[in-house]
Amino acid sequence: MPSYWFTSDNGELPQNSIKSIAPDKDGFIWMTTEDGLVRFDGQQFKVYNSDNITGLRSNRMMFLKKSRFSDGLCVNTDVGQTVHVNQVPEVLPQKTKDRNENQELGYLFSNNVDIYTSYFINSPTYNILLKNHYYSVTRDSIRLYNLKHKRLGAFSNRFVNGTKFFVIDDKLFLKNKKDYFIVSPTRLVKINFNMPTSGDETIYANNAIDQAFMYQNGKLYYLTAGKNGITPKLILSDFNTVKNNVSTLYYDPKLGIVYIGSLTKGFMIVRPQNFKSYTDIQDPVVYSSFAYDSVSVVTGRGQIISSNGTIRHLKTVLKTDKFFSILDNNGDLWTINYENSFHRYKKSSNYSLSDDWSLKFTPSLLYKDDKGLMWIGASNYKKYDEGKLYYIDPDDAAKKLNWAADFNFLPNSAQKIGAHKFVIGSQNGLYTVDLKQKSIVKNQLIGNAYIRGIQSSKANEIWVNTYNNGFFLIRNNVTTHFPFDRNKYIRSAHCIVEDAKGYMWITTNKGLFQVAKSSLIAYADKKKSTIYYHYYDKASGFKSNEFNGGCSPCATKLANHYIALPSFEGMVFFDSQSVRPILPTNPIYINEARIDNKLVTFKDTIVINRNFSRVTFFLNSPFYGNPENLNIEVKLDNADNQYWTKTNDNYTISYTSLYPGEYKLTARKLNGFDSEYQYKTITIIIPPAYWQTIWFKILVLITFLLLLYFGFRQRTKYIRHRNLLLEKKIIYHTTELKNTINVLTKTKADLSEQIHSHKKLIGSITHDIKSPLKYMALTGKYLYENLDRDNPDFQENIKTMYTSSFELFHFVNNLLEYSKTYLNKNDIHTERFSLHQLINEKIKLFEPIAKSRKTVLENNVSELLHLTLNKQLFTIIIHNLLDNAVKNTEAGTITFSGYKTLDTIGIILTDTGIGMNPELVAYYQTLSQRIKSEHYEKQFTKGIGFTIIIELLNLLNGDIKIESEENKGTVITLLFKR
Known part of the structure; x- marks a missing residue:
């Protein structure tokens, strides 16, 4: 008490x-x-x-x-x-x-x-x-x-x-x-x-x-x-x-x-207290048991415990791990132990004499089928992937152990479902084994769940208990997974036993559940969507909420209607015929609420001021049993969240923001074993402000339509007036536009004539300068090569004249070609040419100057490498690059190389000259992007050579990469798409 x-x-x-x-x-x-x-x-x-x-x-x-x-x-x-x-x-x-x-x-x-x-x-x-x-x-x-x-x-x-x-x-x-x-x-x-x-x-x-x-x-x-x-x-x-x-x-x-x-x-x-727990202080933890008489059970350790609390012991100490204690049809007791053996104790000797068998692996399963045969499973716990199944006929005088099957899993429980078919449980799933067809099929719905036990209430009803995944029913070859209870205690279901009144009792690590079998069958047949689980804990009479499983039998039914269940603290007995569960059958009441700090009562309708901060509804349903069995859920219709929500431990539900309108707050709970919901609904009315009412909205709409109508009328009058003014302006501006077009046409003709004259002038000037420069360069070259070597000063002056006239000649030539290109950039022709050959031509051109600067020019470009571009523009780019390299390299090396990939051709110019500072490198690297911009204006603040190179690369859809370090040299890579 x-x-x-x-x-x-x-x-x-x-x-x-x-x-x-x-x-x-x-x-x-x-x-x-x-x-x-x-x-x-x-x-x-x-x-x-x-x-x-x-x-x-x-x-x-x-x-x-x-x-x-x-x-x-x-x-x-x-x-x-x-x-x-x-x-x-x-x-x-x-x-x-x-x-x-x-x-x-x-x-x-x-x-x-x-x-x-x-x-x-x-x-x-x-x-x-x-x-x-x-x-x-x-x-x-x-x-x-x-x-x-x-x-x-x-x-x-x-x-x-x-x-x-x-x-x-x-x-x-x-x-x-x-x-x-x-x-x-x-x-x-x-x-x-x-x-x-x-x-x-x-x-x-x-x-x-x-x-x-x-x-x-x-x-x-x-x-x-x-x-x-x-x-x-x-x-x-x-x-x-x-x-x-x-x-x-x-x-x-x-x-x-x-x-x-x-x-x-x-x-x-x-x-x-419907349950009684009796504990043998010498060994309080019990597992398997079998009926000894109409009021007592014998445990796997030989304890004889009666439903009235008396505890005795068999005279013989059983060889057992206490997980399996099964009586055969002759009344003999079969047990197994972890020493790779199993035993049969003769009833005729009051279980004092035994027959013993040895196995290669550890016994892990003991089961009696409908014909009285004893089935023994063995597991290789060293590998965890090897198991065996044997059987013995208890009436066989030879006591022969017969092999039945080999497995790649460890068998721990079994149930016969046909003449040659079994369902076998293991630590990683449930398997259907057909010994005649020699087939093994894994249950896919149960998956890799750890099977805790298998029980059968009828021939076509197989109940499967698992660790962490609840319990299942296999009925008519259909597997059903049942939902969890509120606290998910039933996830670790140890044992399921059916009483004579149609209830299933399920033991777990956290207590005992009672559920109507009819509700489980209806759920499996999809006639119900939820299940009422009635929960019992220590307050009902047992000493520990932790029941034991993984044994066989995991529950024992006695002739006096008592059922015995093993637990961590003794054997739990209850009279299945007289248990009176306290069910949550009373109605739900919602008649009290706290609005902000004010407590109000109501019947079925409550009116709440729209300016409330928080409203809490108090739900009641008189229930004098275990609070775990009273589960009230609520749903607020016409709200953003219309899902069923569980109330808190005080059976309240709160809302902090509800728009004006009418809502239905519905509460529900399961009444009992029929797994039917009982409902209670109240009406919540939140009156709107006057500007939120329908009549106000209608008034605003009418006012808006009137304003729209009169505004449209005024706008129409204004547009007509504006149209008259616009017609006059159009006539005036049309006349002006015609005069402007005539002026622009004349201007265009004048500009075209000027551009044509400028082109001729540039060509004439460049041509007139080009010829004398060319002959000046040739003369300087001749004098430099044939001068008197004994006069160094004169030789140096001639060298300077030659170099300057050579550079000036090529600068003017490049400028001419560059000017022609920009005047005709919409008509650029392409051709295929040898890159190696073109670079050789330029090396020959610059070789005298390079020698004078003690610089070596090398062409490492493959003779097989060709480009398809505008050769003239590409020549200008190579010329300027080589010119810059020769100018900035003394007593060094200038090398051309090339490569190609699936989509790119690269030309690399490497020199060992004076290099460029980081600021100049950054400027030229970003110059290409600026040139592509619509707002780019030509500037030659950093030198005309590189600007021409990058602008020409832009015309040829090429790109440039510059790597340079001061006093160490420069590497320039030109990239073109194939």
Whole structure:
């Protein structure tokens, strides 16, 4: 029995004096205290006092009582106010039919208080309300009235101190010393009390709900009335009501729950414990077991544990790993151990004598099929990829071990599904094995899940338990994976066992689940989309939430309807026929909300001001079982998120931003094993601001259309006026345009004539300069080659004249070709030529100057390398590059090389001259991109040579890459697409 009291010290109650307890029609339980009225929904306490009951003057509550006309219960306060108890308690007016006009002090009917003769000093009557009439007790009589106060009977009865009145099934009883009586309209009738009494027993009456209890010798009884008198039913043992100062009791006969109120200790709930756990302290962890008799099981270690808690041991110490304990059809016990052997213990020897077999690998499976054959699986745990299957006929006198199959996995569980077919579980999936066809097929839906066990409830129903992937059903060759519970405890399902009432019991590492088999089949047939799993934990009676699996059998059913389940702390027993699960069947209530800091109540519709910051709705569904079994979800229609959302642990849901409009807030929960949802819907209305209303929007639309209409009219008038002005302007500007075109035509002709003259002039000037320069260069060359070597100064002057005239000649020649190109750049012709040959020509041209500078020119370009370009422009580029290299290289080397790829031809010029500074390299590298820009203007601030090279490369769709280091040389790469 639990020893936890709900108290004010723990913050659950406002005060520890519980005077009365009673349920209402909605399933809530109400309690009265010295500091308010308390409502309990099974999970949370809610206090009602002067803070939330309008007009309440005192929080000191008396006793819950029946109400003659109002719906529900009532309670008086110490200042004479009457509170009507419902979901929203309210103070009744002073003049109300709930006040008995025959009572001077205005007390309600159905007092729970004990009365003595002194009671009648201040109150002449003590009235007890039944369904259609009431009894009025005085000091010397008992009278019966109907609800209209017409007397129906009366008789004399002198009140004796210690008399206890109590109501059962709408009948009034009284206890006077050792005797019990039923009160009739005309007399007291003595009745039997179907249990020996001594007169010192204590009667606890809860006349608000027609319940009575008797306490005697540490035991609490619930009283029922019948033809044979009053019958007590034991509901609580080893509990001292006097020591615990018990003042009031309520018993739920359907669920077997006792609710206890104390004047000093607060409130206690005693729930029935349907499960018992019995532990052998020598070896508390149990696995496999088999039925020893109708009330006991034998574990794999030889422990004999009965459903009433007695523990014995077999005389023989079994050779076993305790994971497999299977009886064959002869009643003999088969076990395996990790020493590569398995054994058969003879029933005839009371399991003291055994037959033994040895295996190459470790035994990992033991199974008895429908014909009584014993199947043994073995696993190579050194490789984890080799297993074997054997079988033995227990009736075979030769005790022959027969090989059946080899596997590339480790078998750990089996179930026969045909004459020669099995499903075999392993650490990496489930396999269908056909021994006749010698085929092995892996179940693809189960995949690589670690199989924990296989059970069969019918020939065509195979239940498969796994680690971390829940459980499956193979039915009619279709595999179904079932959903998890809310906390995903069922992911590690150890064992599934079916009871006689159609429920499946599933053990896990975190507790026990009960589920209706019909719901699982309906889910597998796609007739249901969800499943109600009923959860049990240690509070239900077992010592540990961790059950064991991976054994066979993993559960044992006894002839007395008990089922035994192995756990970490002993064997858990329960009577599958008498378990009374506490189901969440009560309706969902949503009638309270907190808007910002204001608490409001409502029925089915709530109106919220659009300026709210946060609204929190409180959901209730009275439920007195494990909170894990009450799962409420909500969905807000017409909102952005219309998915089902789980409420928090306090069963609340909050919203911080809702647009004006009407919303439907729907809550749902599963009611029980039928896996059907129960729904509750409320309406939320958020009134819009006037500018958000429909009529305002319509008004704005009409105003907009009128403005649009009049604006269109004005605009039309304006456009017509503008059109007239525009026509006049067009005539004027047309005349001006004609004159301008004539002027431009004449200007164009003049410009064309000027350009033609300039072309002739440039050609004439260049030609006139070119010829003398050419002969000057030739003369300088002749003089340089034939001069008197004995005069160094004269030789140097001639060399200078030759070099200058040579460079000036080629500069003018290049300038001429460059000018022609830009004047005719839209008509550039291409031709195929040898790159090696062209570079040789240029080397011969510059070789004298290079020699004079002690520089060597080399051509390493392949003779097979050809280009298809405008040869004239390319020649200018090579000429200028070589010219620059010769000028900047003294006593060094200038080398040409080339290469080609699938899409590119590259020409590389390498010199060992003075190089360029980084700023100049960066300038020339970016010059190509600037030339391609529409806003490029020719500038020769950095030298005309390179500018001409890059502009010509741009015309030839080529690119340039410059690498240079001062005083070390320069590498220039020209790139052309093939």
